[in-house]
Amino acid sequence: MEFDASKRNFPPFSLKRLMETSFGKGSGERLCILIDLPDPTEVKDFAFLDNPRLSIQNYGHKVFYQGFQNGGLEEMNYKDGDFFAYKETGGSNLDMEDECYDINGNKLSLDKDIYPNYQVILVVSTFSATAPLTAKAKEFGFRGATLHGLNQIIVDTGLSVNYQQVSDEAELLRLGLTQADWFEIDFEVEGVTTTLRLITDGQEAQKSHGLCPPGKPDVANLPAGEVYFVPEGAEGQFPFKYDEETLGLLTVKDGKIVNSRLIYGDYALIEEHNAKLVDDPMVGAIGELGFGTQVLPFSGRDIQDEKILGTIHVATGRDDHLGGKLTPDMFKEHKNASHDDVLYAPHKTPEVRVPEVRMRKGGETTVIMGNYRPGKFMVDLLTAGS
Template identity: 75%
Template sequence: MILDPNERRFPPFKLTRLLTTCFGKGNGEKVCVLIDLPNPADIEDFKFLDDETLSIQNYGHEVFYKGFKAGALAEMNWTGGEIYAYKETGGSNLDMEDECYDPEGHQLSLDRDIYPNYDIILTVSTFSATAPLTAKCKEFGFRGATLHGLNQIILDSGLAVDYDAVSEDAEKLRLGLTQADRFEIDFQVEGKIYTLILHTNGQEAQKSHGLCPPGKPDVANLPAGEVYFVPESAEGVFPFKYDESTIGLLHVKDGKIYKSQFVYGDYAEIEAHNARLADDPMTGAIGELGFGTQVLPFSGRDIQDEKILGTIHVATGRDDHLGGNITPDLFKEHKNASHDDVLYAPHKTPEIRLPEARMIKDGKTEVLIRHYKPAEFMLRLLEAELPVEA
């Protein structure tokens, strides 16, 4: 079903403002749109538009592909504007199959026909493609953005903001958190407190800020707005919400989850998780700690909600796209080599309280977050002026 333009809109001026801010003033760059489909051949004659379950891909067609055809390309001084489909990977940040299709029904190759021939690649998908595209951009030299889970709330808010301002706020928080020794996060479930400790050992903090200027192959994750680390080790216990009825406690040592402990709900979920951990221990590797930096409405999609100030996310799995050493070849099976964010936010995990998150740096402890709200330290960082050299 084609999206109703009266209900699902992203004005052309917002599209050009977003892309010009993220990628810089155009200079004839060639751009394309990638979407994922259960059957990528269904892009032929845009058959997928009749499937109401493919709303994300519909946005890729309506907002980006049709927006380019309606004049955005010329306004930005870009060329191209084609759209292609690849097979849905089935998991977050899993490597993509090489086969893809165009609307004329031609079977193509991402490595042969797409990556070498485009300067900017925008991927609107169900599952995040940030990790595989980050690897491919370094190999082929393109820039791009991943926009998985797109919905109207994200279009109206997370993609409608000034990314120069987003980048500035992310840098303020990055400078305040960088080179921390460790982070301690307290979680409360069923009246009991559990603590996860993540060691960063003076590591430079990184930021997802939405800017991908010319001159360097890179892939932005949009909406953006977070400061993140690749922990060198971790230990402790933290809760995990399997579904609306099941909570488990994940036990961590030496940087990996090694078991899940039942709290309430469906015990079979806990057993299944423990079986996966036993079969492939790398699925429990802690690959990221992230802090949101933006003031945004909750969208119901982690891609935006993890960027909201006061939220925290801990990711498991591969982290090579973030500068870490957990690569897909370390997993027992390809399907296990995902990067999965575990988001803690009041709307998503109301059963899990977040009494406090702390940073230990240079022998000093700073409280960052209390009850899903930024503490005074983080607010002071945001109010400060950036150093001139930043």
């Protein structure tokens, strides 16, 4: 197995290969594409295409809508390929407003006009819609995929891989990590080392692997490729990058972030975060621990970069879409009920070292990662299956 993305050859992107691998061969299902827009009425006559700031939505039109309209629907045995827009939520995995619009400018309802009438729904958006779309898939019975943050690197690499292979490799790592008692992550910033322990208590690991076959309502997150847990508890401290100039140290007790302390930068951001934690403690709830499983180039977008082998992410907020118990109704305000990944990767957090990640399982403690590289344990799992 090649562990250097710069030496890996990626085949040209194929919409047909992606759809057939992720969803299986089409059988006449109705399919549509959803995008988010600051003003969803600008989907009329594709007016949003003239806005260079909406590059993600442009990819939704170019790669998927045009790809299906230019013979792809018939070739893959789908119908319609319709295109709709809803108002951007303003946060990762926040529930979407029901109002949406079609390319003729007609106002429609997601619950009444879209979810019950399409069997495959693809969402290309600025803000992740994985959590709300997963809930709607269970309610209405459709399958789908969320593809937020698309750019050309993602199209050329993360969406061009063979997702059966991605699933197989993720399964090798899942089997190696599953039923662990806890994971510990060491962080080093400004010469100070802290540790965050995430308690998994023998829980079965899950995987995001890009496959959403017929027969079961489900939503794939693309690009895919991670093994993840919904922690049952967490304790310790970990650094948090607020922006390029500001770094804070978060203290975690009983599974929640309880406060932030300034390491360097803008203290006002620390104060704002602490006030939010006091006002709505669920904002600090730890909702996920994830390990990337793919060998891919960094894209500058978390949707792909958190799937890269050697990276690790911790998420705060709702986790109901992952099988957890943190639901939107537990938050004081709707705008707080997001699911936000905190990614640690060499290009994104170069000021944060992660010298060691350990797993406790079966009475033994094993080093599984270090310095943004898979350890011997992970490498052996992957090479044994190749």
